[in-house]
Amino acid sequence: MGMGVDIRNRIAKRAAQEVKDGMIVNLGIGIPTLVANHLSDDLHVMFHAENGILGTGPSPEKGEEDPALCNAGGFPVTIIPGASYFDSALAFGMIRRGYLDITILGALEVSEKGDLANWIVPGKRVPGMGGAMELAQKAKKVIVLMNHVNKQGESKILRECALPLTAKACVDLIITEMAVIEVTEEGLLLKEVMAPFTVEEVVAHTEAPLRIPSVVGRIE
Incomplete structure (x- = not known):
């Protein structure tokens, strides 16, 4: 199943609901970059980039790009009022001290224990x-945005990751x-199902066992 822009945006829009006023947020490459487009204007959120910006704004209009201003993925960005610049050592200092409220990442595989594999493709x-x-x-909350299955149609949510881990x-x-799935001490909890899928379809496409609560939310 290829990912249409609309599907990517549906995932990003749901992720945006996790972002609250005053947070410092780091967005990974891929679907996570779209999250910024789905935040309401009254939210004051500072986006952090590992290359040394706090306060990145939306992508610039074509022709308005500043060649010296890009995110960690090398893509042009804008900045918002109150933004600051620093070197990447300080950017990582912020990460290591735990100042980031949320990091939103893409992934190749996630295990039922919340292990993440997202950096190496054989x-x-x-x-x-x-x-x-x-x-x-180090981030206070880690959210993964990804396809439910890989190009071969195999589940990316596994009992154990097969690829090298990024972090356990x-x-x-x-x-x-x-779906929206929470990693808990007792395993994976199915919180919401996205239309047009059913709980049964989500379970069938998830290799790791899922706990199904009495009420599962539905995203139309």
């Missing part, structure tokens, strides 16, 4: 771990095009 050259390891370990037991919430 047979592909990758730019490196980046900040993912520390973001995943770090994920708090998983949001896919099919």
Whole structure:
């Protein structure tokens, strides 16, 4: 199943509901970058980029890009009033001290214990771990946005990750095009199902066992 823009935006829109006023948030590459587009204007949120910006704004209009201003993925950004610049050592200092309220990451695999594998794809050259390891370990809340299944149609939510781990037991919430799943001490809890999918379909596409509460929310 390919990911249409609308599906990516549905996932990002649901993730945006987790962001509250006054938070410091780091957005990973991929679907997470879309989250900023779905926050209401009255929310005051500071976006943190590992390359040394606190207070990144929306993507610039074409032709308005500043060549010296980009996010950790190298994409052009704008800044909001009150933004600040610093070197990447300080950017990582903020991460390591636990100042980030939420980090929203993409993932290749997540385990039932909340282990995260998101940096290495076998047979592909990758730019490196980046900040993912520390973001995943240190942020107060870690949210993963991803396809529910991979290109082969296999579940990305597993009993055990097969790929090298980015960090262990770090994920708090998983949001896919099919469901919202919380990682708890007792395992994975199915919180919400996205239309048009059913609880049965989510269970069928999830390799890890899911706990089904008496009431499962539905996202239309």
